[in-house]
Amino acid sequence: RNLIKFxxxxxxxxxxxxxxxxxxxxxxxxxxxxxxxxxxxxKNLIAMIKIQVPQMAxxxxxxxxxxxxxxxxxxxxxxxxxxxxxxxxxxADGPDEVHMFQLGRxxxxxxxx
Numbered sequence: 001r002n003l004i005k006f007x008x009x010x011x012x013x014x015x016x017x018x019x020x021x022x023x024x025x026x027x028x029x030x031x032x033x034x035x036x037x038x039x040x041x042x043k044n045l046i047a048m049i050k051i052q053v054p055q056m057a058x059x060x061x062x063x064x065x066x067x068x069x070x071x072x073x074x075x076x077x078x079x080x081x082x083x084x085x086x087x088x089x090x091x092a093d094g095p096d097e098v099h100m101f102q103l104g105r106x107x108x109x110x111x112x113x
Contacts, residue, residue, distance in 0.1 A: 009067060016060040023053045044110075047103040051096055057086040
């Protein structure tokens with residue numbers, strides 16, 4: 001049976017596409033802000049990207065691995081390597097918590113909380 005005929009697979013594809021588009025739009029918003037106002041004005045969007053984009057990549061790859069079952073983590077598929085790379089990126093510039101702390105601090109300062 002063709003995998004796309006399973007509703008759970010279609011849901012995974014839809015969820016992955018939504019997450020990919022969200023990451024793209026966040027990145028485009030940051031690029032637009034940088035072009036118009038400079039990098040300093042885009043620091044919150046950049047922090048959001050550092051949190052969301054690597055997490056999105058892990059989620060999308062994880063769903064792909066799940067669909068492929070044991071084949072998804074075998075040496076015959078690049079998915080396991082993709083996941084390891086995506087997970088390492090989440091740590092490369094500091095863990096998610098560091099970016100969330102920085103973003104929260106910046107937002108609190110902006111809104112005088």
